[in-house]
Amino acid sequence: MTAAAGYAPAVETVADVAAEHAREADENAAFPTEALAAMRRTGLLGLLVPAAEGGAGGTLPDLVDVTLTLGRVDMSVAMVFAMHCQQVAAITAYGGEKLRAEVLPAVARGERYLGSVTTEAGKGGHLMTAESALEHDGEMLRIDRQAPIVTGGPYSDAFLITTRAPGADSAAQVDLVYADRDQVEIEVTGGWRPLGMRATHSVPMRLRGAVPQWQVVGEHGGFREIATTVFAPLAHVGWAAAWIGAAAGAYGRVLRHARSEAGRRQFAPSSELVLLRLAGIRARLDAAHALLRHTVSVVTDAPDMSAAPVQLLLNTLKIRVAEESFAAAHELVELAGLRHGYLTDSPLTLERTFRDLRSASLNYANDRLRLANGALSLRDPGVRLA
CATH class of the missing domain: 1.20.140.10 (Butyryl-CoA Dehydrogenase, subunit A, domain 3)
Incomplete structure (x- = not known):
């Protein structure tokens, strides 16, 4: 590892915890809560958070190194970690100043595990289009989003959600919106009974709520x-x-x-x-x-x-x-x-x-x-x- 070299003990700790609980998590299709708790406790959730915001300032090679290590003991844990880091990188690169200040230090402290809501019925995981619309509600933006798969959704502290931009006349005009867990009403609409990857607990969910404009990541439709x-x-x-x-x-x-x-x-x-x-x-x-x-x-x-x-x-x-x-x-x-x-x-x-x-x-x-x-x-x- 490079900038995140000091996180090597954290990686070892999380890998040990993941290995200890991997069989049980797989057998029960249970989310790896113990491994997530270890990521929070060690600060590993903040691997890609810039040092200025309290994180490790890790790089893409650092992400690869950590994910390879976690994958050796539990592929579900490795996927959960990598997808969380994907969300962190998006906020780091495209989040506004207020959003970065609100979210990134909390991630570095282990207080925010970020879930991803990009799938929709009919389009699967296709990233470049959205069916659900984001609507203006006064100064707020109203979300009503159903997704057939949300990895670790019931355990996420916040979400990045793709949705059609307000007033969009094309499914290709997509927004990415940040929502804290307490800003949305969460409904788990089904179960998770897969062949493998059972510990990702990727259940279908519906999220409804409202967020302020500054929680849009990047430009509308961008x-x-x-x-x-x-x-x-x-x-x-x-x-x-x-x-x-x-x-x-x-x-x-x-x-x-x-x-x-x-x-x-x-x-x-x-x-x-x-x-x-x-x-x-x-x-x-x-x-x-x-x-x-x-x-x-x-x-x-x-x-x-x-x-x-x-x-x-x-x-x-x-x-x-x-x-x-x-x-x-x-x-x-x-x-x-x-x-x-x-x-x-x-x-x-x-x-x-x-x-x-x-x-x-x-x-x-x-x-x-x-x-x-x-x-x-x-x-x-x-x-x-x-």
Whole structure:
């Protein structure tokens, strides 16, 4: 880590707590409240808050490092953390002075865990459009927003909500609005019974309330710029780090088991077949990790985040890491066999990693990004590789 080097003990503490409660959280589809409490207590929620506002002043590489570490023990915790940081980065980059002063120091103190409300029925997680309208109510802006998925919504202290701008004549005129929990009435409208990622507790919710004008992040109708420069890049980078971390953690557990006395009897580590399979899985992880680090370096230095080569790379990162991480988990299950690859009571917990990573290609669908990349490719006949 760089500017956030002092947070290494905090990361270790949160990872230990997450590991201790991971199985129970998965079995009960329960939000990782203990891990969140540790993030609050250690100040890790403030990783990306600028130092001037009391945070760690962390960078995108710091976010990747922390998310990779958390992903090794619990992918749900890693995703919760990365998505919170995405919200913090948006306020830091586009929030007005009053909003930044109100929110960022509180995040740094561990008092605000930020939830994201971007999904809508009919459009899924598509960021660039909104159906629900934000309406003027005197000097206030009235929100009435339903979302089929809100990660950690019942446990969030505040939300960033996408909604159609007041008076908008197009679904593409989208606002991003900050709302404290006490400014909105929250109704959980359904349950959360997924195959994997169970501890994210991503329930459907309805949020109704009103906020003052200064809680709009950026300009009215200007969410496209926020999505291009902050939301989409941090989503793809943060998700990729969580996925690679989860696959690497599973790979490490298999290696440690293979080197144990019991594992040597099962795996025969000198077997050429075992060695070939281990090499193939490691190659997937190294390639995915190299793509992640390269993408982070490009995003950090890019003068124009909307440029086709940058957007193509970001989408490719999401697609390839989703595929490679899940393929690695699948191959680990095959290698470990029925007892340690498939059964839920194995200490290697490969089946949980397998279930969690199956969501990766569906979390903003890979096919949607492939279609986008096809259109972006036509805008770049010079094939400028980022």
